[in-house]
Amino acid sequence: MLNNTHTTQSRNEQLIDIGYYVHLIKSRWFSISFFALLCTALAVMVVLSITPTYKATATLLIESSTAKAVSIEEVIGIDTKAREYYLTQYEILKSNQVAQRVIDKLRLSELEEFNPSVESSEKGLLGSLKQQLLSHPIVESYFPQKDITELDLKSVDEAVNRKVLATFKGKLSISPIRKTQLVHITFESTDPELAAKIANEVGLAFIENNLESKLIATEQATGWINQRLAELKNQLDVSEQALLSFLKQQELIDDSGIIALTSSELSNLTDRIAKATDKRIETQALYNALKSNSAKDVATLASISQISNHPQIRDIRFAESNAEREVSELAKRYGPKHDKMIQANAQLKSIQQRAAKVVKKLINGIEKELASAINQEELLKRELLSKKDEFQSLSVIKREYDALKREVDTNAKLYDLFLTRQKETTATSDFSAANARFSDYALAPQYPSKPNKKLIVVLAFVASLGFATVMIICLDAFNNTIESARDFENKLGLLPIGTLPIVKDKEYKKSPIDSRVFTNNKFAVFQESVDSIRTSLYLNLQNSERKMLAISSSVPGEGKTTTSVNLALSFSKLEKVLLIDCDLRKPSIAGRFGLSVSQPGLTNILLMNTPFEECIATIGDSNLDVLGAGMLAPNPQEMLSSKAFEKLVTYLASKYDRIIFDTPPVLPVKDAFIVGKLTQGILLVLKANSTTKSVYKHSMTLFTKHQIAIDGVVLNQVHSPKKGSHTYSEYANYADSAS
Numbered sequence: 012m013l014n015n016t017h018t019t020q021s022r023n024e025q026l027i028d029i030g031y032y033v034h035l036i037k038s039r040w041f042s043i044s045f046f047a048l049l050c051t052a053l054a055v056m057v058v059l060s061i062t063p064t065y066k067a068t069a070t071l072l073i074e075s076s077t078a079k080a081v082s083i084e085e086v087i088g089i090d091t092k093a094r095e096y097y098l099t100q101y102e103i104l105k106s107n108q109v110a111q112r113v114i115d116k117l118r119l120s121e122l123e124e125f126n127p128s129v130e131s132s133e134k135g136l137l138g139s140l141k142q143q144l145l146s147h148p149i150v151e152s153y154f155p156q157k158d159i160t161e162l163d164l165k166s167v168d169e170a171v172n173r174k175v176l177a178t179f180k181g182k183l184s185i186s187p188i189r190k191t192q193l194v195h196i197t198f199e200s201t202d203p204e205l206a207a208k209i210a211n212e213v214g215l216a217f218i219e220n221n222l223e224s225k226l227i228a229t230e231q232a233t234g235w236i237n238q239r240l241a242e243l244k245n246q247l248d249v250s251e252q253a254l255l256s257f258l259k260q261q262e263l264i265d266d267s268g269i270i271a272l273t274s275s276e277l278s279n280l281t282d283r284i285a286k287a288t289d290k291r292i293e294t295q296a297l298y299n300a301l302k303s304n305s306a307k308d309v310a311t312l313a314s315i316s317q318i319s320n321h322p323q324i325r326d327i328r329f330a331e332s333n334a335e336r337e338v339s340e341l342a343k344r345y346g347p348k349h350d351k352m353i354q355a356n357a358q359l360k361s362i363q364q365r366a367a368k369v370v371k372k373l374i375n376g377i378e379k380e381l382a383s384a385i386n387q388e389e390l391l392k393r394e395l396l397s398k399k400d401e402f403q404s405l406s407v408i409k410r411e412y413d414a415l416k417r418e419v420d421t422n423a424k425l426y427d428l429f430l431t432r433q434k435e436t437t438a439t440s441d442f443s444a445a446n447a448r449f450s451d452y453a454l455a456p457q458y459p460s461k462p463n464k465k466l467i468v469v470l471a472f473v474a475s476l477g478f479a480t481v482m483i484i485c486l487d488a489f490n491n492t493i494e495s496a497r498d499f500e501n502k503l504g505l506l507p508i509g510t511l512p513i514v515k516d517k518e519y520k521k522s523p524i525d526s527r528v529f530t531n532n533k534f535a536v537f538q539e540s541v542d543s544i545r546t547s548l549y550l551n552l553q554n555s556e557r558k559m560l561a562i563s564s565s566v567p568g569e570g571k572t573t574t575s576v577n578l579a580l581s582f583s584k585l586e587k588v589l590l591i592d593c594d595l596r597k598p599s600i601a602g603r604f605g606l607s608v609s610q611p612g613l614t615n616i617l618l619m620n621t622p623f624e625e626c627i628a629t630i631g632d633s634n635l636d637v638l639g640a641g642m643l644a645p646n647p648q649e650m651l652s653s654k655a656f657e658k659l660v661t662y663l664a665s666k667y668d669r670i671i672f673d674t675p676p677v678l679p680v681k682d683a684f685i686v687g688k689l690t691q692g693i694l695l696v697l698k699a700n701s702t703t704k705s706v707y708k709h710s711m712t713l714f715t716k717h718q719i720a721i722d723g724v725v726l727n728q729v730h731s732p733k734k735g736s737h738t739y740s741e742y743a744n745y746a747d748s749a750s
Contacts, residue, residue, distance in 0.1 A: 508723030612641025
């Protein structure tokens with residue numbers, strides 16, 4: 012059944028139906044096209060009202076080094092090799108100074124394009140009339156004019172000048188060409204001739220401004236150099252005079268005598284002190300060695316490097332060696348008491364005693380020599396100290412001389428440098444070289460640069476077309492109502508069992524659709540749609556062998572009674588049908604067939620046991636019988652829930668092939684669910700462009716809660732498609748697909 016299908020499909024992932032949106036756009040193509048054409052027409056009107064703007068471009072070559080007679084960049088202060096040089100020149104081209112020069116030269120403040128406050132001749136005439144009117148005594152008494160002071164006029168002129176300057180710079184653009192020394196000067200104006208003229212004048216103003224800046228800088232440098240040169244000349248004269256006075260006072264020709272005297276005496280004393288110190292150290296070392304080894308033998312003393320070369324030590328050592336050798340040889344032949352042995356030992360002892368005396372004498376001599384060396388060193392040092400004051404006075408003289416000499420040299424160098432600069436600036440004071448020249452002069456443009464009318468119109472058309480399409484899709488996305496069977500499928504993932512077209516006829520504008528619609532050939536499409544729904548229901552109910560069909564809606568006014576009446580008429584073509592009005596609260600079945608209001612019906616049978624035959628009305632020659640609601644009942648739900656109603660329905664099922672129940676809406680009251688339990692299903696009617704998805708889902712929730720199956724959904728009052736879209740109708744196709 013439909014509720015099971017709905018539950019299954021609601022679990023599936025929702026995908027975008029491209030075909031649905033294509034169909035949506037095709038169905039709204041007239042609205043989209045009309046909106047796009049309207050926006051395009053407005054764009055054309057706006058474009059035609061725009062004043063065309065012309066753009067002229069001049070090309071300027073900015074040179075990094077200019078022709079010059081003498082190099083004076085250091086004087087002027089321009090570094091043409093710096094990386095920021097060209098960026099600086101571009102900013103100068105955009106400067107207020109260059110712009111103001113062009114404005115003043117061409118008197119642009121008098122043009123309305125730059126100064127909107129400038130009035131035309133017509134406005135001037137109106138202004139003069141207004142002035143005359145305000146000057147009238149009667150008007151002037153009501154509108155006294157304020158006295159305009161000179162300060163106010165200056166403020167007004169300054170404000171106007173600022174506006175003209177801002178407008179001028181807004182139309183000017185400077186764009187350097189990458190990896191070149193060229194720069195484009197572009198100006199926009201409503202007058203092509205004026206645009207070209209201003210572009211060229213900006214370049215000329217830049218060149219003139221640069222030349223003037225150089226001349227001003229040269230003049231300032233020249234004046235400053237001349238002033239500084241006089242000061243330096245005076246300083247040089249003073250320093251030279253001070254040096255001459257110092258030399259005269261010290262009786263010197265130059266500093267050579269001071270240097271020679273100081274150098275000679277210092278060198279002599281230093282050398283003598285160094286030699287005396289070396290001698291004293293050498294003697295001290297020898298003395299210390301002899302002093303520490305005086306008790307030892309000659310052999311031990313001879314091992315000392317400072318004594319080994321002494322002649323007496325060498326002789327004594329040689330004699331002692333011979334005596335020891337002789338004693339050794341005699342000891343091999345004789346005993347110790349032999350005369351020769353005694354004589355040899357006595358000789359060895361004598362030599363050793365003599366060696367001791369020599370060592371003592373040597374020590375005494377070296378001690379005296381050490382004392383003499385120390386005394387000489389001390390004398391030389393005292394001599395150096397005694398010369399200290401004399402050396403200091405010479406150093407002071409030398410320092411004073413050096414200071415005066417440096418002052419003279421420094422002043423001379425500065426004077427020479429400024430003298431050279433003064434000659435350079437004097438030589439180039441009447442020479443001017445421009446750092447820029449025109450590569451291409453601006454020409455008057457033949458065609459406006461903006462607006463691009465064709466592009467604006469095309470973009471307006473495309474944008475409006477896209478905007479209208481997006482709006483159609485957005486409105487559809489935010490629209491919670493169901494418009495058509497395809498819309499029902501796209502939003503709810505289901506196909507309705509059929510659709511009923513809206514009946515557009517004057518007769519039914521203020522009155523409900525009655526049973527005559529089904530037999531009127533003027534409403535053939537409506538009849539075909541009803542038959543399609545009947546066929547789908549017949550096939551669905553045939554498998555379960557059900558005879559009863561209940562019809563309801565979510566809320567009142569959705570067309571459930573119209574559907575019930577026309578389905579009953581359609582089924583009556585094939586079988587015996589009974590249509591019962593179970594809407595006991597607002598019955599309307601009898602009125603749709605033109606039956607009398609006093610005609611007894613269902614309530615009469617249940618409450619008053621009125622015979623069945625008296626309550627049944629047969630419609631013409633058809634197989635359709637109608638059982639109206641009858642008189643109003645105070646308790647409709649109790650009546651429909653009673654055993655009497657159940658027995659009546661069972662009895663009627665044995666008499667008819669098909670029984671159709673028209674029940675109340677399911678959301679306001681629960682009468683339809685009582686009937687649905689007996690019929691084992693309900694056919695739900697939804698009104699197109701009225702019933703929302705939330706209402707439909709709430710109704711489905713109630714059906715699931717009461718365990719009542721949905722026999723299908725009929726979408727009512729659907730707008731008919733245009734002719735030629737389908738063979739018969741869109742609804743017939745959907746009915747066939749649903750069946």
